[in-house]
Amino acid sequence: MKFHETDVRLFTDMMMEGFIFIDPQGIIRLYNQKAKEIFGVVYHQPHEHPPGQLVTGDLVILADNCLGEDDGGLNASTLALMGVAPGTVRQGDAVIAAGIMGGAPGSAKVLVHSPEVQRQSLEMTTTLKKHRLQAAIHYQQKKICLQVDDHLFELPYNSAIGHLVALDGAAGTLKFYQERGYSVRNEALRQLLEGSPFRGKGRHEAHLDVLGKHLTEIHEPSDVIREFLETAAGRPLGYCDHFAEINGRQTLCSLFPVDRDGYRQGAVLKVEDVTEMKKALQERDEALRSLEMAENRLKAQTAVTVTFAAIMGESPEILHTRRLAMKAAANKSTVLLLGESGTGKNLLAKAIHEAGSDPQAPFVQINCGSIPENLLESELFGYEKGAFTGARDEGKQGLFELADGGTLLLDEIGELPLALQVKMLQVLQHKSFYRVGGNEKREVQVRIMAATNRNLEEEMLQGRFREDLYYRINVFPIWMPPLRKRQGDIELLVRELLPRICREAGVAEKRISAEGLQKLMEYHWPGNVRELENILERAVHLCEGPVLLSGQLMVAPQQGKAKEAVEEPGDKSLKVALMEREAELIREALTRCEGSRRQAMQQLGIGKTQFYEKMKLHGIE
Numbered sequence: 001m002k003f004h005e006t007d008v009r010l011f012t013d014m015m016m017e018g019f020i021f022i023d024p025q026g027i028i029r030l031y032n033q034k035a036k037e038i039f040g041v042v043y044h045q046p047h048e049h050p051p052g053q054l055v056t057g058d059l060v061i062l063a064d065n066c067l068g069e070d071d072g073g074l075n076a077s078t079l080a081l082m083g084v085a086p087g088t089v090r091q092g093d094a095v096i097a098a099g100i101m102g103g104a105p106g107s108a109k110v111l112v113h114s115p116e117v118q119r120q121s122l123e124m125t126t127t128l129k130k131h132r133l134q135a136a137i138h139y140q141q142k143k144i145c146l147q148v149d150d151h152l153f154e155l156p157y158n159s160a161i162g163h164l165v166a167l168d169g170a171a172g173t174l175k176f177y178q179e180r181g182y183s184v185r186n187e188a189l190r191q192l193l194e195g196s197p198f199r200g201k202g203r204h205e206a207h208l209d210v211l212g213k214h215l216t217e218i219h220e221p222s223d224v225i226r227e228f229l230e231t232a233a234g235r236p237l238g239y240c241d242h243f244a245e246i247n248g249r250q251t252l253c254s255l256f257p258v259d260r261d262g263y264r265q266g267a268v269l270k271v272e273d274v275t276e277m278k279k280a281l282q283e284r285d286e287a288l289r290s291l292e293m294a295e296n297r298l299k300a301q302t303a304v305t306v307t308f309a310a311i312m313g314e315s316p317e318i319l320h321t322r323r324l325a326m327k328a329a330a331n332k333s334t335v336l337l338l339g340e341s342g343t344g345k346n347l348l349a350k351a352i353h354e355a356g357s358d359p360q361a362p363f364v365q366i367n368c369g370s371i372p373e374n375l376l377e378s379e380l381f382g383y384e385k386g387a388f389t390g391a392r393d394e395g396k397q398g399l400f401e402l403a404d405g406g407t408l409l410l411d412e413i414g415e416l417p418l419a420l421q422v423k424m425l426q427v428l429q430h431k432s433f434y435r436v437g438g439n440e441k442r443e444v445q446v447r448i449m450a451a452t453n454r455n456l457e458e459e460m461l462q463g464r465f466r467e468d469l470y471y472r473i474n475v476f477p478i479w480m481p482p483l484r485k486r487q488g489d490i491e492l493l494v495r496e497l498l499p500r501i502c503r504e505a506g507v508a509e510k511r512i513s514a515e516g517l518q519k520l521m522e523y524h525w526p527g528n529v530r531e532l533e534n535i536l537e538r539a540v541h542l543c544e545g546p547v548l549l550s551g552q553l554m555v556a557p558q559q560g561k562a563k564e565a566v567e568e569p570g571d572k573s574l575k576v577a578l579m580e581r582e583a584e585l586i587r588e589a590l591t592r593c594e595g596s597r598r599q600a601m602q603q604l605g606i607g608k609t610q611f612y613e614k615m616k617l618h619g620i621e
């Protein structure tokens with residue numbers, strides 16, 4: 001099969017790289033679509049304008065990140081044509097200027113900064129003849145943005161570039177904009193300001209026919225262009241992936257001689273736009289980064305769910321608790337578990353211990369309110385032989401010793417007698433204690449967790465709880481939400497708890513009726529999950545069929561809305577309530593600022609370090 005020239009053109013236009021073929025005389029025989037795009041022969045922007053040239057009265061806004069480079073040799077005297085005062089700029093400066101062609105010296109608004117000063121961006125906003133003009137050079141993103149009223153003209157760059165937009169002085173319409181910077185169109189800033197004609201864009205685009213033209217009519221002389229011509233003429237040269245600048249654009253070039261029957265027919269230059277490649281790489285890196293972040297989030301979420309599977313629930317409140325628990329498990333500081341009776345404080349303490357310790361590490365717990373005061377001390381710290389009447393001859397280890405290397409949960413810590421609170425404080429401070437009746441100092445490595453359904457701050461004010469001990473144990477508070485605050489979890493809890501309760505009761509598995517579930521959803525749950533377990537257990541015993549009916553679910557009579565009135569924050573410690581409010585405020589600020597952390601921290605009036613620390617503390621992502 002023989003291809004026609006038009007087929008070859010069609011195929012080369014499909015290529016992702018620029019492709020130029022010249023004959024031995026340097027005449028362009030093939031110049032594919034991509035090459036036209038790279039070198040600005042064709043444009044794709046939505047804005048259009050007719051051909052023309054800048055004249056007196058036209059409005060010009062320009063930005064140049066390095067005066068004199070890739071802008072056609074722009075300099076102070078050319079800038080003076082648009083009213084930039086002499087002596088304002090030096091070669092190599094970054095410049096933003098907005099002015100009127102032919103304007104008096106100093107009439108243009110100018111922003112300059114020298115290359116020695118490192119910045120993130122250079123930005124200027126001004127109004128000229130009722131048009132709002134904005135310009136920004138973003139050094140990190142490597143792009144220049146010019147905006148005229150609502151129209152944005154972006155120009156990415158590699159090392160240096162000059163960008164310009166002009167409005168017709170009389171009509172106020174778009175007269176010209178740069179799309180590719182210094183391109184084959186010869187529309188560099190200096191030439192434009194000096195009045196060189198520019199070509200139209202969009203519907204006004206006159207076809208620039210490169211075919212049949214000599215390569216040097218389209219491309220400025222440079223090493224690559226010279227080598228391209230020499231290779232086409234017969235020089236034995238050729239290379240792959242060579243970085244080179246062609247008409248001000250950073251490119252990756254490959255040069256191939258084309259021979260037939262031993263005779264040179266010309267040469268091919270394959271060109272890739274490095275700016276675009278960099279952009280694609282950047283986009284890929286960003287996509288990979290966000291994928292990695294999403295994976296990490298998922299992993300963390302899965303870890304939290306799996307590790308704390310015993311803590312059932314999917315409400316935001318319980319998810320937050322689980323996240324905090326995960327953090328508590330990762331360090332060894334003292335944890336204070338707060339919340340009403342039956343909310344799962346014990347369960348959570350055990351889960352934190354299991355998630356954060358060696359499987360052999362002991363988990364020991366004591367209910368400080370259930371042991372008579374005179375026995376509590378020896379229970380906790382042990383005793384030496386003969387310490388008191390009735391003491392065992394060999395003495396006894398206390399719970400602190402039993403928990404060595406693991407966790408000691410002090411349940412109902414609010415019930416700890418004042419005298420023991422002093423001893424407890426010493427153990428927490430020094431990690432050592434004396435057995436009752438002993439004088440040998442015993443050292444232990446025990447992680448303390450404390451739980452209470454009392455308001456310890458209130459207890460402190462009443463003089464029943466020592467302030468110093470309170471601050472010692474309130475290092476990492478976690479509040480267990482009451483069940484009525486997470487009604488959404490009731491169905492899930494019933495679904496998960498019922499099979500276990502039936503199993504333990506030795507009866508076949510039962511379901512719950514829709515009315516039954518509705519009844520549970522409407523109840524105010526003063527006894528929390530423990531009460532739910534009890535009600536289900538009673539119903540399982542009462543129910544002979546496979547479905548628990550509403551009448552078999554014996555909930556206590558509702559006391560109107562009175563219960564609601566006595567809820568938090570009174571039943572939470574002030575610290576927990578403040579922490580929660582803080583997290584809420586941060587989340588609200590982030591939502592208001594559509595996820596912009598910078599704006600959120602500004603609105604909250606806190607610094608970056610503090611903001612990120614708080615995000616971390618509250619598990620906000």
Ligand SMILES: Nc1ncnc2c1ncn2[C@@H]1O[C@H](COP(=O)(O)OP(=O)(O)OP(=O)(O)O)[C@@H](O)[C@H]1O
Binds near residue numbers: 312340341345453533
């Ligand atoms: N989120 C939960 N998922 C599953 N079961 C739970 C949950 N929360 C509590 N429970 C169950 O409820 C019962 C009471 O839990 P737990 O003893 O941990 O509560 P508590 O807050 O320590 O109560 P108290 O203050 O009275 O000691 C336990 O049987 C526990 O398994």
